[in-house]
Amino acid sequence: MYGTGARFLDSLTSGSFYIKLIAVFLMACFFIEFIHWITVHLDRSYDWKEKPIFRLILQFSLGMVVPGIIDFFFLSLYQWYFGLTTAKEILSTQSAMPIMIIPVFLFNVYYLLYYQVLRTKEEKEVSKKDQTLLIQQGTKTIPIQLDNIRFIYHQDRLNYLVTLQETTYFLNDTLEELENQLPRDSFFRVNRKMIIHHRACQHFRTNGHGKLILTLNPPFSEEVTISQNKAASFREWIKK
Numbered sequence: 001m002y003g004t005g006a007r008f009l010d011s012l013t014s015g016s017f018y019i020k021l022i023a024v025f026l027m028a029c030f031f032i033e034f035i036h037w038i039t040v041h042l043d044r045s046y047d048w049k050e051k052p053i054f055r056l057i058l059q060f061s062l063g064m065v066v067p068g069i070i071d072f073f074f075l076s077l078y079q080w081y082f083g084l085t086t087a088k089e090i091l092s093t094q095s096a097m098p099i100m101i102i103p104v105f106l107f108n109v110y111y112l113l114y115y116q117v118l119r120t121k122e123e124k125e126v127s128k129k130d131q132t133l134l135i136q137q138g139t140k141t142i143p144i145q146l147d148n149i150r151f152i153y154h155q156d157r158l159n160y161l162v163t164l165q166e167t168t169y170f171l172n173d174t175l176e177e178l179e180n181q182l183p184r185d186s187f188f189r190v191n192r193k194m195i196i197h198h199r200a201c202q203h204f205r206t207n208g209h210g211k212l213i214l215t216l217n218p219p220f221s222e223e224v225t226i227s228q229n230k231a232a233s234f235r236e237w238i239k240k
Contacts, residue, residue, distance in 0.1 A: 039111040150200040
């Protein structure tokens with residue numbers, strides 16, 4: 001009806017109106033599914049965060065240009081089916097082309113926003129999983145929240161984990177494995193025998209030779225020192 005000057009109520013009495021309505025509905029469904037299919041396949045191979053420029057080019061080409069060409073084909077088919085042959089009739093239908101492209105653009109925007117929602121949800125789920133450390137105690141597996149860990153230390157060839165409540169657990173993993181597994185913004189390898197959580201550091205002081213001496217909470221039975229080589233990186237880490 002766009003550009004024809006036809007009145008809506010008068011069009012309801014025309015049989016061709018309902019044919020056009022069904023045709024437009026099917027076209028809309030086609031474009032939604034086509035752009036969805038393109039977007040899903042691009043998400044698998046060209047993630048927005050990994051290759052934003054290349055993905056933008058592909059999304060515009062396959063998600064906008066190709067549907068636009070298909071849209072023009074449908075418009076030509078529409079003109080042929082309804083016998084629009086005069087220049088005025090063809091011009092009136094072609095003037096609707098920009099209006100027909102708008103939904104294609106909106107579909108792309110919708111899937112981009114939907115992608116962002118899914119990525120945010122996935123990142124939250126991954127983050128939630130990363131906040132827990134599973135430790136084996138005999139036949140039991142115990143999940144320990146990372147924020148509840150205060151320090152992990154090596155003593156007498158064994159590794160131990162101490163929580164905020166001063167509960168001690170035996171660990172099968174080596175300190176090297178745990179250092180790679182734990183988030184570096186919360187945990188720091190102070191020396192070859194200990195990894196601490198930033199909340200375990202009650203205070204620290206220098207010993208006059210560039211080394212740092214830590215006081216932990218909960219208290220540790222031995223003096224905890226940080227070498228001169230690691231002192232600067234520890235100061236930077238604890239500030240964050």
